[in-house]
Amino acid sequence: MKKHHLIALAATCLLGTLARADEAEIRSKLPQRLPELPKVEDVRPSAMPGLYEVVVAGGEIVYTDEHGEYMIHGDLIQTKGQRNLTEERQAKLTQFDFNSLPLQDAVVWKAGTGKRRMAIFADPNCGYCKRLERDLQQLKDVTVYTFLIPILGGDSPQKAQNIWCSKNATQAYRDWMLDGVVPSRFMGMTCNSPLERNLTLARKLRVEATPALFFENGSRLRGAASVPELEKRLSGGKS
Known part of the structure; x- marks a missing residue:
């Protein structure tokens, strides 16, 4: 092996050793100095020399x-x-497989052919979710899967349960979100509700607020989005 190749290899090994030492120091020091900081999950050099990227719990x-x-x-x-x-790095960290979603646990409605698919995590008492639902009515040829996650407290769990356990969950959900018709209280003895499974799934996908939107191309959005942005994502584009 030529001398300059050996020097380059040695330099690379040294840089790798130094980087690992820096990462260990960062992992140790940040939680000590910032106890309120969520758990450090990953540390790596960023694209900017001397700057390190730190991924904490929650993404x-x-x-x-x-x-x-x-x-x-x-x-x-x-x-x-x-x-x-x-943004590029967060998109990579949060990428997911749409086909792996348990779509049977979602409230579903379709417009036109329904060939374009998206999923939403929503709380029935979320105002932004209601605004989003109204905007969704402008879309064509789309199937929307809504995973109910009652995270806002109050009567959100009861309302979500009532919607899912109604005779027509889709109608009950849309009546409430679009027209403000309160879902009838479920009076039956049993109802196989997916709410706990949905909450577990939301945690797995790092959903921390509603609405959270997921698309077939593996991208996701936090919060309500404009109709043009929704069209872009449903057509396979990413911001």
Whole structure:
């Protein structure tokens, strides 16, 4: 092996060793100094020299120096091409397989051919979810799967249970979300409700607020989205 190849290999090994040492220091120091910080799940050098990417529980990304002395909240932008590296990395971390979703646990409605599919995690008392549901009515040839997750407290669990256990869950859900018709109270003895399974699934997918939107191309959105953005995602595009 030529001498310059040996030097390059040695330099690479040294940099790797230093990086691992920095990562260990960051993992140790940040929780000590910032006990309110969610659990550190991953540490790696970022695209910017001297800056480390830290992924914490919940999928949030923050940045720090090699010694964990400083921390930065915000997006890392590559000026050449104006790439949002933080957004790209979060998209990669949260990518999922649409076909793996337990669609039988969702409230379903279809418009037109229904060939374009999306899934939503929603709380029946979520105002943004209601606004989104109204906007969804403008879409054509779409199937919408809504996983009810009562996370807002109050009567959300009872309302979600009443919707799912009604004779027509889809009609009950849409009557409530679009027209404000309160779902009838479920008076039966048993109802195989998926609400607990939906909450477990939401935690697995790092859903922390409603609405949360998932698309067939593996992308996702947090919060209500405009109709043009929904059309873009349903057509396979990503922001």
